[in-house]
Amino acid sequence: MDALAGLLEGPRARGAFMIRACFDPPWAVRIEDRAPLTVMLMVRGESWIMPDAGERVRLTAGDLAIARGPDPYTCADDPGTAPQALILPGAECRYPDGRSLSGTMDLGVRTWGDRLDGAAVMLIGTYLWQGEVSGRLLDALPPLLTLTSDVWDCPLTPMLMDEIVRDEPGQEVVLDRLLDLLVIAALRAWFSRPEARPPAWYVALSDPVVGRVLRLIQDDPGHGWTVATLASKAGVSRAALARRFTELVGEPPMTYLTGWRLALAADRLRDSDATLDAIARQVGYGSAFALSSAFKRVYGVSPQEHRGRAA
Numbered sequence: 001m002d003a004l005a006g007l008l009e010g011p012r013a014r015g016a017f018m019i020r021a022c023f024d025p026p027w028a029v030r031i032e033d034r035a036p037l038t039v040m041l042m043v044r045g046e047s048w049i050m051p052d053a054g055e056r057v058r059l060t061a062g063d064l065a066i067a068r069g070p071d072p073y074t075c076a077d078d079p080g081t082a083p084q085a086l087i088l089p090g091a092e093c094r095y096p097d098g099r100s101l102s103g104t105m106d107l108g109v110r111t112w113g114d115r116l117d118g119a120a121v122m123l124i125g126t127y128l129w130q131g132e133v134s135g136r137l138l139d140a141l142p143p144l145l146t147l148t149s150d151v152w153d154c155p156l157t158p159m160l161m162d163e164i165v166r167d168e169p170g171q172e173v174v175l176d177r178l179l180d181l182l183v184i185a186a187l188r189a190w191f192s193r194p195e196a197r198p199p200a201w202y203v204a205l206s207d208p209v210v211g212r213v214l215r216l217i218q219d220d221p222g223h224g225w226t227v228a229t230l231a232s233k234a235g236v237s238r239a240a241l242a243r244r245f246t247e248l249v250g251e252p253p254m255t256y257l258t259g260w261r262l263a264l265a266a267d268r269l270r271d272s273d274a275t276l277d278a279i280a281r282q283v284g285y286g287s288a289f290a291l292s293s294a295f296k297r298v299y300g301v302s303p304q305e306h307r308g309r310a311a
Contacts, residue, residue: 012271013176017091017126020111020164022118028076030083033069033091036138038126039182040065040075041157045120050074051144059122062149062157064186068141077120090128109167123160125179135263137187140199145190152189156182201256204248209234213245213253221261222284227253257284262298265291269307276303 021029023045031038040049042059049065050056051073059065067073074083085101086094093101105112160178163171190196205211213230216223230253231241245253261283268279280291288303295303 013125013127013179015128015172016176016179017124017128018110018164018175018179019124020161021120021122021124022107022111022113022116023077023120024114024118025077025120026081027114027120028074028078028081028083028085030072030074030086030096031067032072033087033089033126033128035069035089035126035128037069037141037183038067038124039179039186040067041123041154041160041182043121043123043157043161045118046077047120047122048074048076048079049144049146050076050079054143057144057146059146060149062154063146064152064154065144065146066141066183066186066190067144068138071143073144075122091126109165111165123157123164125175125182127179135266140202141187142197145196147186147189147193151193152186154182154185156185200248200250204245207244207248209236209241210245210248213241214249214256217253217257217260221257221264222282224284225253225257258294259298261285262295265295265303266299266306269303279303 017035040047040059042061042063044061046058046060048056048058049067051067051071053071056079057065076083083096085105086096088094093105095101105114107113107116156178160182163174163178166174191198191202201214205214212234216230216233217225227238227242231238234241236244242252245256249256251259265279265283265285268274268282269276272279274282276288276291280286280288283291285291285294292303295301295306299306301309
């Protein structure tokens with residue numbers, strides 16, 4: 001599997017929260033929904049995205065931001081504007097004093113704000129549950145990343161603008177898939193940028209020795225790999241491989257292999273109905289018991305509990 005494809009196969013929206021926000025200045029919305037991933041695509045006007053920790057960023061038409069939860073942030077027309085609304089878990093909306101905002105700012109199907117032709121229009125897509133986005137993907141992202149219109153051109157904007165306000169059978173599924181495509185297109189563009197900071201293993205893929213070992217592990221995680229067999233495939237000694245792999249990836253080969261196998265198992269528990277025995281064999285464990293023991297040691301819950309939470 002191509003490493004970038006493996007990283008980007010994570011987004012799987014299920015009933016994601018999607019909305020078109022339309023505002024006139026002054027406006028500000030405080031986000032405390034603890035969502036794992038939120039995408040904000042500026043269609044008209046401008047806005048500021050201001051994390052509680054980290055640098056604030058300004059978006060203009062065509063720019064996109066992706067916020068990785070669960071840390072809160074504020075969106076506003078100006079850094080000095082006080083929040084007028086508070087978004088809580090489950091897309092619950094309240095005034096800053098706690099009163100419900102439900103229905104108060106509705107402007108039609110999946111549209112919210114001051115008026116339909118507001119000075120600022122933003123498309124927002126939120127993955128509501130952790131299980132919808134691979135942990136490997138979240139770990140690879142900064143708390144807030146941006147793509148400006150001068151470095152990428154989103155081909156999905158017209159389609160999203162059209163589909164987000166439709167109220168037809170199956171519309172949620174259409175929007176879920178469009179959100180997944182938007183995230184994948186944005187992250188593919190971002191990973192190619194010099195300011196991107198991909199995970200160490202991703203950078204290490206360019207190394208002639210470690211890159212080959214990483215591809216062997218990623219392409220065939222179910223194989224009974226050892227340091228000796230991996231070193232042999234890479235044409236180096238076990239000591240040389242262990243030293244170079246740890247230096248570039250930040251952990252020994254077998255530790256990385258275990259993490260990769262368990263991450264794959266976690267994704268397959270979420271995305272398939274395969275039995276635990278079948279998943280164990282696919283990711284290199286001899287039995288469901290062996291996988292379950294390793295899984296609980298790392299994730300703190302049993303595979304069955306993980307699958308139940310994702311469902």
